[in-house]
Amino acid sequence: MGQEDTLSAAMRDHGFTDLGEGGPASVVVGTDIVKRWGSTSVLDGASFRVSRGITGLLGTNGAGKTTLLGMMLGLHRPNDGSLRVLGLDPVRSGPAVRARVGYSPEHHILPPDTNAQDLVRHIAEVHGLPFREATGRASDALWQVGLGEERFRPIGTMSTGQRQRVKLAMAIAHDPRLVLLDEPTDGLDPVQRDDMLALIRRIGTEFGIDIIMSSHLLEEVERVCDGAVILSGGRVVASGPIAELTGGDRGLLVEVDDRADDLAARLRQRGLVVETTGSRLVITRPSDAEAEGHDLYDAVRDDLVASGAGLRRLTNRTVSLEDVFLEVGA
């Protein structure tokens, strides 16, 4: 019996549904999710799809990020809508989902009198690993997060940065398919934050573990994530690959040597929206339907020739995630 067969058999024996080799293409799919805490509506028809890789869950404080992570773990039942994690319903198949999901909570409170090695091993064990394997993997995970030398220190003596690393080691020690990180850089100084982000990037790329990390810091999501889901007012206001969110069809950036005003005027005559800053022009389509037929590149080419302006730079216009965040009113 092969190792994968053993895993499948063991999961079936214990009531777990085998998630299959490689898992589903979409890691998490939410459809019209509604979640209320008493009279407060936290999620109000949120729909999104999280693909493989590293995904940032963005939103202001209180936007429902932690609630959504809790729902992915099957800890909260949606009032309406459906959620699938690794192809399974986390409420109905909670233990099977949680066996293959790692979680790092937002809080830094951990048992102060337990050493990191014992804690990580214990968490790996409660995720189903036999004692011997849990011991070895706990040690490996702590080395991977840079706490190899510190692994026998009581957690109470560790700094916030080290505790964040312990939480990360706990989340990956049992070799999950998906890791949920709730504000993983909270409380870290800039150097520690850089290290943590590099570590998360490494886990998501080299280790092949899909990651969903919640954050209200746009810059760090932009740095490490492949995709983002932006929550606002209980709804998903934007989601998709970072490259699409920040680039895509956002117009062109043109820089000319001279005659920028003439070029701008010609483009405006076509109904395009042009913002000029010195010799730089940002050209976008207007939101109305009339201008949708325009090919921006053709228009810029023709008007450059007509105006006689010397072209220095022509590129797709990209925006920061912060611009996207503000644009969608999050």
Next chain:
Amino acid sequence: MTDASAASGTASEIGGARILERGYRSYDGPRLGVRGAMGSLTRHSVQRVLGLKRTFWNKILPFGAIFLAYVPAIVFVGAAVFLKDRFEKNGISVDQVIPSYGEYYLFVWAAIQVFAAFAAPEVLCTDRRNGMLGLYFSSPLRRDTYLAAKAAAVGIVLALVTLGPPLFMLVARAIAGVGPEGLGGFASVLWKVIVGGVVVAVLPVALSLAIASTTTRRAAASAAYMLVTIGSIAVTETLIAAGSSANVFVFDLAYLPLELVGRLFGELPGTILTSAATVPTSNLVIAYLVFTAAFVAFVRFRYQRIQVTR
């Protein structure tokens, strides 16, 4: 993972070749599922209550209570073995001098109560206070399986003082030739010892868990447990003394299990506590089951409503 050097993550050197970075390796071995998770949680909780892998000061209370629970058993067995001839010379049987198995619990009552007051808060309050509850609920454990594992841990620890000493007494007496005779006699006492130990443990475990589920402070939960048990003694004894029905005794949460176990061992009603003399055994059994079920339901109710992430 089984390679020691691999586990430590240190560079290894074979024939001049050095492994500096092992990288991350996926795990394809067996996963033990919910049962494995419960086993791990129970073991971890037992270790915590007993202060294992913790400082010396954390071991004093549990091992002190265990020691106190075994001292009477050691003394009684020693007396039975070494003074047997002297008793018999004076026409006294060993059983007349040494307390019965049912009566034994009166000698270790304090140790049982201390352990019950200490164990459940240690395993329940601590998890809610140090953030472990959220980590457990994000594992294959559900709330019910988490509570079952915790209850098993407290039960195992309490069994060290409710089941261990009578078992020790039974085995030691049998070996010394002052105990039940023959395999049949031994077995007839053994099952009573086991059932008695469980009965003495279960109600305090349920009560202690119920109280511990209401607070994150261990000391407060322990104090509340002692207050409830001692308070129940004071209230029931006062009411009975004031002329209330003897059935009020069923509200004595401390002595109810002991009286029940006394009757299991064939003691006359009231041997354990005179105020229980006229209470029918059926009433004791019903009260015991109702209280235990109520405390278990209360713990479950509390934990179904605890929010760990929001």
